[in-house]
Amino acid sequence: MLAPRRNVWPPPPPATESEEERLARVDAEREAKRVSNAIDEALALEREQRKRPSNAKILLLGQAESGKSTILKNFQLHFAPKAFQAEAEAWRPVIHLNLVRSVNFVLGLLEIRHPSTYSGDAQPSSPDGALSGQLRRLSISLAPLRQVEETLSNRIAGSRPPEDSRERDRYHPAKASEISLRSGSGWTAFLRFRRGSSSAPDRNEKAEELQTRRILSACARDIMTLWAAPEVQQGLKDREIVLQEQSGFFLDEVQRICQENYTPTPDDILRARVHTVGPEEHFIHMEGGGNENLKSWTVYDMGGSTSQRAAWAQFFDDVHVIIFLAPISAFNETLAENPTVNRLADSLKLWRTICSNKLLTTVEFILFLNKVDILTRKIQSGIRFAEHVTSYRNKPNEPKDVIKYLSDAFATINQTYSPRKRKMHRHVTCAIDTKATATVINDIHEVILLNALSATNIL
Ligand SMILES: Nc1nc2c(ncn2[C@@H]2O[C@H](COP(=O)(O)OP(=O)(O)OP(=O)(O)O)[C@@H](O)[C@H]2O)c(=O)[nH]1
Numbered sequence: 001m002l003a004p005r006r007n008v009w010p011p012p013p014p015a016t017e018s019e020e021e022r023l024a025r026v027d028a029e030r031e032a033k034r035v036s037n038a039i040d041e042a043l044a045l046e047r048e049q050r051k052r053p054s055n056a057k058i059l060l061l062g063q064a065e066s067g068k069s070t071i072l073k074n075f076q077l078h079f080a081p082k083a084f085q086a087e088a089e090a091w092r093p094v095i096h097l098n099l100v101r102s103v104n105f106v107l108g109l110l111e112i113r114h115p116s117t118y119s120g121d122a123q124p125s126s127p128d129g130a131l132s133g134q135l136r137r138l139s140i141s142l143a144p145l146r147q148v149e150e151t152l153s154n155r156i157a158g159s160r161p162p163e164d165s166r167e168r169d170r171y172h173p174a175k176a177s178e179i180s181l182r183s184g185s186g187w188t189a190f191l192r193f194r195r196g197s198s199s200a201p202d203r204n205e206k207a208e209e210l211q212t213r214r215i216l217s218a219c220a221r222d223i224m225t226l227w228a229a230p231e232v233q234q235g236l237k238d239r240e241i242v243l244q245e246q247s248g249f250f251l252d253e254v255q256r257i258c259q260e261n262y263t264p265t266p267d268d269i270l271r272a273r274v275h276t277v278g279p280e281e282h283f284i285h286m287e288g289g290g291n292e293n294l295k296s297w298t299v300y301d302m303g304g305s306t307s308q309r310a311a312w313a314q315f316f317d318d319v320h321v322i323i324f325l326a327p328i329s330a331f332n333e334t335l336a337e338n339p340t341v342n343r344l345a346d347s348l349k350l351w352r353t354i355c356s357n358k359l360l361t362t363v364e365f366i367l368f369l370n371k372v373d374i375l376t377r378k379i380q381s382g383i384r385f386a387e388h389v390t391s392y393r394n395k396p397n398e399p400k401d402v403i404k405y406l407s408d409a410f411a412t413i414n415q416t417y418s419p420r421k422r423k424m425h426r427h428v429t430c431a432i433d434t435k436a437t438a439t440v441i442n443d444i445h446e447v448i449l450l451n452a453l454s455a456t457n458i459l
C-alpha cells in the first residue's frame with residue numbers, strides 16, 4: 001500500500017472525512033483559490049503599473065541662485081497654470097519681504113556712510129558725515145520697515161530661522177539679505193500659506209497682513225524718494241553695488257507692489273527670491289492631460305549652497321533627466337557662503353563632479369546657461385570678461401563670443417569627464433522671461449518624455 005502523500009496542496013482528505021467535513025473543505029479550498037488568484041492579479045497589475053509610471057522624475061541641480069526654483073516655477077506656469085495662479089496671493093508676503101529687505105539694506109548703507117547723523121551727533125566730524133535733511137527725514141519715516149521685515153520673516157520662515165539662513169542673514173556689505181526656507185516647520189508654514197484655501201490664515205495672520213499692506217502703502221512715496229536720491233545712487237555706485245542685478249529686486253516697482261490691493265503677477269512670482277534649504281519634492285499634474293502614459297512630473301528642487309549639496313546623491317538612483325543650471329552672469333561674483341570662491345569656477349567644478357558621477361552614467365543632461373540677460377548687461381556696461389577669466393585672453397568682449405566660449409567649456413567637460421558618451425542638451429536661458437523659457441520648455445519636453453518612458457520600458 002502506498003504511504004499517504006505529504007507536501008502536496010491541497011492535502012488529500014483523511015479517509016475518515018464525513019460529508020459535512022468534505023463540504024467545509026471544498027469551501028475552504030475555493031476561498032484559498034480565490035485569494036491566490038486575487039494576489040496574482042494584483043501582482044500583474046503592479047508589474048504593469050511599474051511599466052507605466054505616472055511620473056517623470058527630474059532633478060534640478062546647480063549652485064545657489066542659479067535659477068533652479070525659477071525654472072520649477074516656469075514648469076508650473078507652463079504645465080499647470082491654474083494651480084500656479086491659485087498660489088499667486090501666497091507669494092505677496094515674499095515679494096513684500098524682498099522689497100522691504102532692499103529698502104532696509106539701503107538704509108543700512110546710509111547708516112554706515114553717515115554714522116554721526118545716525119548716532120545723533122549734532123556736530124558731524126566732516127561735511128560728508130552728515131545726511132541731507134531729506135534723507136534724515138526718510139530714514140525716520142521708513143524706520144517701521146525694520147519691524148515689517150521681522151514680522152514677514154517670522155511669518156514665512158517660522159519664528160526660528162534655520163541654521164543655514166542665520167549664517168546667510170548676517171549683514172552682507174554688498175547684498176540685501178535673503179529669506180531661507182527648509183522642509184520642516186518653516187517650509188510647511190509657507191506651504192500652508194501658499195495653499196491657503198485648504199487651511200485659511202487665522203485672524204491674527206490676516207490682521208498682520210493687513211497691517212503690513214497699510215504700512216507699505218503709507219511708505220510707498222518715501223521708498224521711491226529714497227531709491228531716487230542721488231546720494232543713495234552714488235553710495236551704491238561707489239561700492240560697485242548694482243542692486244538691480246540682485247535676486248528679489250523690486251525697487252523699480254514700488255508704486256504697484258505697495259498698493260493695498262496688490263496681487264502678484266506671474267512675472268513678479270518668477271522674480272521673487274526664496275533661498276531653498278533642503279531638497280523639495282514638487283508634483284506637477286499636467287492640466288492639459290499630458291502624455292497618455294505620463295500625466296504628472298515629479299521635480300526635485302535642491303538647495304544649491306555648498307552645505308546643501310551632500311543631500312543631492314540620494315536622488316540620483318531613479319532619476320530620468322537632470323537639468324543643471326549654470327548662472328553665466330556670475331563670472332565676476334563670489335559665493336555668498338565663501339567669498340574666496342569665484343561663482344563661475346564653482347559652477348564649472350560642480351558640473352565636472354556631476355558629469356563624472358558613476359551613478360549618473362546613463363542619465364541625460366540638460367544644461368541651462370542661465371541669467372544671460374545679466375551677463376549681456378554686464379559686458380555691455382564695459383566689464384571685461386577676460387579680467388575675471390584669464391584664459392579668455394584677447395577674444396572679443398562681446399556677449400555672443402563670451403556665451404559661445406562658456407557653452408564650449410561646459411560641453412568639453414561633459415565629453416572629457418563623463419564615464420560614457422552622454423547626450424547633453426544645451427540652452428542659453430533667461431529664466432525670468434516666461435515667453436522665452438516656454439520655448440525652451442517645449443524643446444526639452446520631448447527629451448524628458450523619451451527618457452522617462454524608455455526608462456520604464458514603455459518605449
Ligand atoms: N535677471 C535674471 N534673474 C534670474 C534669472 N533666473 C533666476 N533669476 C532670479 O535669481 C534669483 C535666484 O533664483 P532661484 O531660482 O531662487 O535660485 P536657486 O538656484 O533656486 O537658488 P537656491 O535655492 O539658493 O539653491 C531669483 O530672484 C530669480 O528671480 C535670469 O535668467 N535672469
Ligand SMILES: [Mg+2]
Pocket residue numbers: 068069070274275276301302303
Ligand atoms: Mg531654490
